[in-house]
Amino acid sequence: MKQRNKIIAMILMMVTIIALFMLYNTGPNLDYVIPRRAIRLATILLVGISVAYSSLIFQTITNNKILTPAIMGYESVFILFQTVIVFIYGDKTFQVITHQDNFFYAVLLMMAFSFLMYVLIFGKSKQNIYHLLLLGLVLGALFQTFGQFLQIVIDPNEFSVIQGFMFVSFNKINTDLLLIAGVTLLGALLFGQRYLKYLDVIALGREHAVNLGLNYNKLVKIYMLLISLLVSVSTALVGPVTFLGILVTNLTYELFQTRKHRYMVWLCSGIACVALLLGQFLVEHIFNFSTTVSIVVNFVGGLYFMYLMLKTRKAI
Amino acid sequence: MICFEKITKTYGKRLVLDNISCSLPKGKITSLIGPNGAGKSTLLSIISRLLDADQGKIYLDDICISDYKSGDLAKRLSILRQSNHIDLRLTVRDLVAFGRFPYSKGRLTADDQVQIDKAIHFAQLEDMAHSYIDELSGGQRQRAFIAMIIAQDTDYILLDEPLNNLDMKHAVLVMKTLRRLVDELGKTVVIVIHEINFAAQYSDYIIAMKDGKIVYNDETDQVVQAHTLKEVFGIDFDIITKNGKNICNYFNIET
Numbered sequence: 001m002k003q004r005n006k007i008i009a010m011i012l013m014m015v016t017i018i019a020l021f022m023l024y025n026t027g028p029n030l031d032y033v034i035p036r037r038a039i040r041l042a043t044i045l046l047v048g049i050s051v052a053y054s055s056l057i058f059q060t061i062t063n064n065k066i067l068t069p070a071i072m073g074y075e076s077v078f079i080l081f082q083t084v085i086v087f088i089y090g091d092k093t094f095q096v097i098t099h100q101d102n103f104f105y106a107v108l109l110m111m112a113f114s115f116l117m118y119v120l121i122f123g124k125s126k127q128n129i130y131h132l133l134l135l136g137l138v139l140g141a142l143f144q145t146f147g148q149f150l151q152i153v154i155d156p157n158e159f160s161v162i163q164g165f166m167f168v169s170f171n172k173i174n175t176d177l178l179l180i181a182g183v184t185l186l187g188a189l190l191f192g193q194r195y196l197k198y199l200d201v202i203a204l205g206r207e208h209a210v211n212l213g214l215n216y217n218k219l220v221k222i223y224m225l226l227i228s229l230l231v232s233v234s235t236a237l238v239g240p241v242t243f244l245g246i247l248v249t250n251l252t253y254e255l256f257q258t259r260k261h262r263y264m265v266w267l268c269s270g271i272a273c274v275a276l277l278l279g280q281f282l283v284e285h286i287f288n289f290s291t292t293v294s295i296v297v298n299f300v301g302g303l304y305f306m307y308l309m310l311k312t313r314k315a316i
Numbered sequence: 317m318i319c320f321e322k323i324t325k326t327y328g329k330r331l332v333l334d335n336i337s338c339s340l341p342k343g344k345i346t347s348l349i350g351p352n353g354a355g356k357s358t359l360l361s362i363i364s365r366l367l368d369a370d371q372g373k374i375y376l377d378d379i380c381i382s383d384y385k386s387g388d389l390a391k392r393l394s395i396l397r398q399s400n401h402i403d404l405r406l407t408v409r410d411l412v413a414f415g416r417f418p419y420s421k422g423r424l425t426a427d428d429q430v431q432i433d434k435a436i437h438f439a440q441l442e443d444m445a446h447s448y449i450d451e452l453s454g455g456q457r458q459r460a461f462i463a464m465i466i467a468q469d470t471d472y473i474l475l476d477e478p479l480n481n482l483d484m485k486h487a488v489l490v491m492k493t494l495r496r497l498v499d500e501l502g503k504t505v506v507i508v509i510h511e512i513n514f515a516a517q518y519s520d521y522i523i524a525m526k527d528g529k530i531v532y533n534d535e536t537d538q539v540v541q542a543h544t545l546k547e548v549f550g551i552d553f554d555i556i557t558k559n560g561k562n563i564c565n566y567f568n569i570e571t
Binding site: 063212215260 | 396397406417
C-alpha cells in the first residue's frame with residue numbers, strides 16, 4: 001500500500017471508530033450518554049497524543065526502539081507523590097487539595113525530576129544518555145519501592161484512593177482536570193513544534209548531531225522537560241499508560257516510511273488514538289468492562305505487530 | 317588554518333593529552349599516526365568540539381572555536397567518527413541530505429538538492445543512491461557517510477579512522493576521494509589512520525603521537541623513515557622507495 005493510502009486509511013479508521021464510539025448502542029438517554037462519551041473521547045485523544053509524542057521523542061533521543069518514558073521513573077514519581085499526599089491527608093485528600101492543584105504540583109514535580117537527572121548527569125560532563133537512563137531506572141525503582149512501602153503502611157480505605165491512580169482507566173471522569181490537561185498538552189505541542197526538526201538529526205546519534213551544528217545538551221534538556229510535561233498529562237488523566245508507547249511507535253516505524261519527526265509524531269498519535277479508542281470500545285461493548293483497555297490494546301496490538309514483523313521478514 | 321595551544325586532557329587520573337600545541341596546514345591532508353592510546357582520536361574529538369579539553373584553546377582561522385555558534389561551526393568544520401552504526405531505515409540519498417542540515421535546517425532547497433547530487437557524484441555513489449544504508453557493506457556505508465560530510469561542504473574535514481574495517485579496494489577508494497577533496501576542491505583534511513602505508517602514500521603531512529605528546533610533525537617523507545617510525549611504534553621498519561613515495565615493510569624483519 002502506498003503511504004498516501006495508508007494515511008487515508010488511518011484517517012477513515014479514526015473517523016469510523018470515533019463515530020462508533022460515540023453513537024453505538026446509545027439507548028434512549030442521549031442527553032446523559034453523549035456528553036459522558038464525549039468526555040471519554042476527549043480524554044482518549046489527549047492521552048493518545050501525549051503517549052505517542054513522548055514515546056517517540058524519548059526513543060529518538062535514546063536511539064532505542066524498545067524504551068518508553070516509563071523506564072525513567074516518571075510514572076513512579078507521580079504515583080509516589082499521590083501516595084505521599086494521601087498518606088498525609090488520608091481520605092480527606094481531595095477536600096484539602098483540588099484535582100487541579102494536584103495536577104499542577106505533579107507537573108512541577110516531574111519537571112523538577114527531569115531537571116535533577118539532567119543536572120546530575122550532564123553537570124559532571126559525562127554527557128552520556130545511557131547514564132541518564134541508568135539513573136532514571138534506579139531512581140524510578142527507588143521511588144516505586146518507597147511508594148509501595150507507604151502503600152502498605154497506610155489504611156486500606158485510603159489505599160483504595162491511591163489504587164485509582166495506579167491502574168489505567170478511562171472511566172474516571174473529571175472535566176476540570178481534562179481542561180487543564182488539555183491546555184498543558186496544547187502548550188507542550190506548540191512549544192515542541194519548533195524543536196521537532198532537530199529530532200531528525202538527533203536520531204543519527206550525538207556525534208553526528210554535534211557535527212551538524214546542534215547544541216545537543218541543551219536540546220536533550222528541552223526534550224526531557226517536554227517529555228515530563230506530556231507524561232504528566234497522560235498519567236494524571238488515566239494512570240500509567242506509557243506502556244502503549246512501545247507498541248504505537250514501532251507500528252509507526254513499520255507502517256510508514258517517513259523518518260521526519262514532524263510527520264511521524266502525528267502518524268504515531270493517530271495510531272495511538274485508534275488503538276486506544278478501539279480498545280476502549282471493545283471493553284465497553286464486547287467485554288462489558290470485564291477486562292481492561294491495557295490488556296485489549298496490548299493483546300491485539302501485539303498480535304498485529306508480530307504479523308508485521310513476520311511479513312517484513314519474508315520480504316527480505 | 318586550525319591551531320591548537322596547550323591542549324591537556326585527562327580521563328580520570330590518566331593523562332591522555334599532555335599540553336600539546338600544533339597547527340594543521342590548510343589545503344593539505346594531514347595524518348595523525350601513533351600507537352593505540354597515543355591520544356589521536358581524543359585530539360580529533362577535542363578539535364571538533366565532540367569532547368571538551370581540560371585546558372587549552374583551539375583556533376579555527378584565528379577565532380577560538382568556543383566563540384563560534386555551533387550552527388556556524390558546522391558550516392566550517394565537519395567530523396566523522398569511526399563507529400557509525402545507525403539503526404534507521406534511510407537511503408544513501410537521505411543520509412547525504414543530512415549534510416545540508418546546517419544550511420537549510422531540514423527544509424531542502426533546490427540548491428541543497430544540487431549539492432546533494434554533487435556529493436553523491438563526487439563519492440561515486442550514484443548506483444546506490446537509493447539503496448538503504450542498512451543493506452550496504454561496511455565500505456559502501458563508510459563512503460555514504462563521507463558523501464554526507466562532502467555535502468556539508470566545510471573547509472575542514474576531520475575523519476577518525478575512515479579506513480577501519482575496509483578491504484583494500486574500498487580503503488583505496490576512500491583515500492582517493494579524500495585526495496580529490498583536497499586537490500580539486502581545496503579542502504583541508506585531517507585523518508587518524510593506523511595503516512602507515514596509506515598515510516605514507518596519500519597524505520602531505522604526518523603528525524606522529526606517542527603517550528599524549530606530538531613526537532614528529534613534518535612532511536610525509538620526513539616522518540616515514542625507519543628511525544622515526546621505530547621511535548613511535550617500537551618496532552623495526554624497512555623503507556622502500558617506489559615512484560617517489562616511501563613504502564614501509566614491517567613484516568618478518570630480521571633484527
